[in-house]
Amino acid sequence: MAKNLKDLYLDFFVSKGHTKIESASVIPENDPTCLFNTAGMQPLIPYLLGEAHPMGKRLTDVQKCFRLTDLDKVGDKTHHTFFEMLGNWSLGDYFKKDSIAWSFEFLTKVLNIPVEKLAVTVFKGNELVEADNESVEHWIEQGIPKERIAYLGEKDNWWGVESGGPCGPDTEIFYFRSDEEVPKVFDPKDDRWVEIWNNVFMQYNKTSDGKFETLKQKNVDTGMGVERTTAILEGKTDNYETSIWKDVIEKIEKLSNKSYQNEEYAKAMRIVADHIRAVVIITADDANIVPSNTDQGYILRRLIRRMIRYAKKLEIDINSDFDLELAKLIFKKYGKYYKEIERNKDRILEVLKQEKEKFAKTLEKGIKEFNKITEILKKQNINTINGKTVFRLYDTFGFPPEMTKEFADEIGMDLDMEGFHKFFNEHQEKSRKGATEKFKGGLADHSLINIKYHTATHLLHQALKDVLGNDVNQKGSNINSERLRFDFSYPAKLTDEQKKKVETIVNEKISEALDVSMEEMSVEEAKQRGAVGLFANKYGEIVKVYSIGNYSKEICGGPHVKNTSELGVFKIIKEEAVGAGVRRIKATLS
8 A cells, every 4th residue: 555655646636736756865055054864845945045946936855854752652553763754745836725735635535535524624723823724615615524623732733843834734535444433523632533644834933022024935845754654545554564564574573483463573674674665765865874973973883783682582593684675675675665775785784784783793792791790790799780780781882781781681680760761861851952943943053154154065066076086975964053064975084185276266266256146957967067866866857057167057946145255254164974975065154
């Protein structure tokens, strides 16, 4: 059903005049607030803010998304690290009436969901913004009775960021997931009603003084999760029992010789299944993400190692090619939608192989550390491993407490689990505070300084090619109000002389006061004109090409300054390795 759902959705909105666009890279472009794209709207931020999209005003896609703030919940029946979000977008074109009509048509006519199983929520209004009665009228026109429409507040039916910018009410669509008789009156607190679709209507701009103005360009941003909707359509309360996961879970059962129906093993199987899919999607990306101790590479490493730990718990031979066998299943399932999987499958398998070999060594070191600790405790006639030690084995050597407990049981020792949870919770709280900032995403920061830094990355990219050779290519970037970070392909550390040359070239181009211009053209024409393209597979047939004088020409979504004289003085503050064949430059403007 997952495959059919995606095809049905995309075909339906193409029939309504939308252009199908490819999923963006897993790494957000021009968004310093998060490591991965966390929602379908994120790659479209510049266009939601008013830039013209080269593919038009009506778009539809299936976007690769990652949410890692609740990683510890993965293992239950509904949470995933990687998930797919179906979306359709109006950039200043149609609004509430058509959006609601098409949502209703797709659900009831294409997916054949009975009208009586649907209910909706809308924004109830407050002292600043009126209730969304317009959406209510459109839902009633479609056949949703008043009793199935609930007015809720900002927490449930308002979209926007605290700092201001585009915002507006949303209307959420719910499905009654139960064989019981459908209640006549919709109660949003009744957990038998499950949200399946969200239509956001960006109709206001929140000003710096907290007022709400009507936007000149009103947008529609919708989202439907593939995993959740598939479970609903297939009558499952466990996402991992749907067609999305069936073959993967069956393979894990075969590898482990255990049954998914045994709850003792189900959690570990879900984690292995979820993580191998996430690992394949991240590693397939043309951003060339590799395991490391920072940023996206750290998340990739953590997912691989967590998968291996739980495979070991299932008594799967972790020295076998179990992970490669599972990865190949993912290749078959997702290759149609994400062409980079086929292009990069050899790299994916190599990353899995190398990281597993490294973790095997870590496991050995952890076992030695465990033996050393317990020998000391025994000599002191202490029979309990304290919580701090249990946490250190977990945090430093990747030993989950369950694994430590297995080792302890074999030698008749106990664990201070209360102490472990104390240290673990403190660590989680610190991580969560950081993650809330790192993974929030949204329209939070497209300030002038960020636009300057983004423009500077174009100059830096070309300067690196001039100094190091044309084989240098951008592998990713991250920008905040204090610095730019630019990852690029190069096999060796830059010399002081090379760094100075790059810095000098960028500053020369800034001092030349070069105009920044934009043209729309086909991808083929852009390539013929020598334009550089980052993550080129993500672009549609028509792209924006930004030229900085006659010096730099690059396919990009924007935004940029009008003239390089606005940038100031460019200075490289650090150059380092971030993975095999990938270097990183951090630089400032002043």
